[in-house]
Amino acid sequence: MSDMSKFPMTRRRFVQGAALGAGALMAPSIAFGQSKPDEIVVRAWGGAWGDALKAGVADGFTAETGIPVRFDFTEDNEIKPKIWAAVDQGRVPPIHVNWDTTINATISARRGVTVDLSDLPNLKGLLPIAHPAGLEGYPFVNTYSYVYVLAYRREAFPNGAPTSWRVMLDPKYKKRCALYDDGIGFTSIAVIAGGGSIADIPDNMKPGYDFLRQLKKNEPLLGEDPDFTTWFQNGEIDIACTISVNARAARQNGIAVDWTVPKEGAEVDTDGLWIPRGLPENEEYWAKQFVNHALSRDAQAKWCSALGLPPVYPGLKPPADLVGDPAYPTTSADFTKLVSIPSPVLVDNQSIWFAKFNEIFQG
C-alpha cells in the first residue's frame, strides 16, 4: 500500500484540485468560447447541391468540432417566411445557417433578420464578390458564383451547341424548352436576346418582354431544378435555361446533356450563407464557426469543386472537366462574356419582372 502521508489532503488542496479538474473539463468550451449544441441545422438544396455541401463543408466542420450537421431541405423560398415569423415573434428560428440565393439573402438582410458576419476571420482575402453588394457589413456572405447556361440535349443538336438564346423561338422546340418558373436567370438575357442591351436594364425592359411574348408561342415548360432533371431524363425537353450545376449533375448521371454560353451571354449570380437572428448565444457562435469554415481554403476547394462553380476564395484551380468552360469564369475577361446584374437591382425589380413574366406566361 502506498504511503499516503506523502500527499496529505488538506481542504485547500482539495478545492484547488477540484477547480483544476473543472477547468480541464471546461477548457474546450473556454477555448471555443461557447458550449456546443447537439447539432447545427443548415438549410440546403437537395441532390448534387446537398451532396457537395456535405462533402465539402459539413463533414470537415463535424470532424473539426464534433458537432453533427443536419440538412433541412425546405425550399429557399419557403423557409424565408418561417424564419421571418420566428424572428418577429421572438422564437428560435428553425435553422442555424441558411444556404440561400443572394437575392433572397438580400431581402432577408433588408428585413433585418440576419446576423452580421463581419467578425469572421476567413473573410480576409476573399474575392470582392464575397461582399454583399449595396449593403454595409456582412449581413450574409457570398460563397461562389454560378451561371445560368443554355443546357441542351446532345441528340437534338448533332451539329454542335446552339449559338444564340433565340434558338428557343424555333418552332422545332415548341414545348421542348424550359425556363425557371419565375423567370430567374433569364429575364435580363431576354432583353439582350430581344435586341436590347445591358444598359436597358432595368429602365427599359420592353425588348425582354417582347422576346418573352414571342417565346410564349413556343409554350416553354416552367419549373424548378428537380423538374429540369426529370424533363431531360424523360426526354421531355431539348433545351433549358438552368444553372450549370444541374446540367453537370445530369451529365454525370449519364444523361446526354451539354451546356453553352450563347453569344448574348448568360446571367451570372451568387449564392451565400446567412444566419438568422434569435438563436441562443452558443448556437449563434457555432453557426458562425460553420460559415467561417465554409470560407476556408480547404472547404471552398472541396465544396466548389464538387459543385463545379467558381469559389470566392482566390487562386483555386477549377475541376478538370471545367477548365476553359465559359460557365466557370475565373478571369475578368471571362466575366465580360457574362451578364451580371447587381443584387440590389435584382431585388428591387424582381417582383415587377416576375409579375410581367407571370402575366405573359399565365395569360
Place this chain on the structure above:
Amino acid sequence: MKQAPANSWRPIDAVEAVVSTVWPRRWRDKIGWPFIAPALLLVGILVIGLGYIIQDSLHELDIATYRLGDDYTLANYGILAQKTVYRTVIGRTLLAAAIVTGVSLFLALPYAYVLTRTSSSAMRKFLLVAIFLPFFIGQVVRAYGWLIILGAKGLVNSLLGLLGIAPLDLLFNYGAVIFGLIQYMVPFAVLLLLPALAAIPEDVELASENLGANWMQTFWHVVLPMARPGLVGASVVVFTLTLTDFATPEILGGGTTDFIANTIYDSFFEISDPGLGSALSVVLVTIGSALVGLVFLALGTGTLDIARHQE
C-alpha cells in the same frame, strides 16, 4: 331474490354528484354544446386566421424593408382588379372546377348506383376496394404517376408507337390538369353519392317500372330527383376541392396552367408579398363561399337531407 350490497350504489352516487356540480341539471338541455365545442374551437381558430389574412391584405409591401406598410390600403385588391393575369387565373380555375364537377358526377353516379344495387357481394367488394385504393396514394404521388404514364416516352405514347402512331402531347397543358383532377375527385363524388343512393328504396324503382317506365325513365324521373341530396353534396365538395387545388396544376400544368392556389403560393413565396397573397386568398374564399351559399340559397339547406324529418 338476491339483493345488491348496500354500498354498491355509492360510486354511482359519487359520479352523479360530480356531474351535477360540473353540469347542473338546469343545463341538461344544452348538453350538445360540449360535444361540438372542439369543432367550434377549430373553426374559430380558422376564422381568426382568416381575420389575420384579411388584415394583411389591406397593407402594401414596402420593398425597402420587405415588410408590410403600416397604412391601410386597397392597393392589393387594385392590382388584382387591374392585371388581366389574375382574371385569367381565376377564370381558368372556375372553369376547371365546373368541368371537373360535371364530369366527376357523370362518372361517379353510375359507379355508385351499381355499387348500391348489385346483388353480387364479390362485385360490391371489388368496387369498394377500387374506389378506396386511390385514397392510400397521395395526390402528389398520383400526379407524378401520370407524368410517367402520359409523358413523351410514357406508357401511352409507347403503346401508340407500337401501333405506328406518332407521340401525342398529353402533358403540361390544361387538359392534363383537368384529367388529373377528375381522376382525383371521382372517388370523393362516389363516397358522397353512396348514402343518397342507398337511401332510395328499390321498391320505388320497381313500382316505377311496374307503371310502365323503362329503365332510363325510372333513372331520370325517380332515381335522380331522389338522389339530389347526394348530388348537391358531391357537387359542393368536388367544386370547392378543385377550386382550391394546388398540387395537380403544379405538377401536370407545366408551370403555365396555374390555378388560384398556385398564384397565392407565388405571391407568398416567390415574391415575398404576403399582402398580395392575402388579397388573393380573400378573393378565393369569397368566391368559394359565395358559390356554395348560392347553391344553398337556390336549393335550400334541406337539400343535403340533413334537416329534421317531421313524422
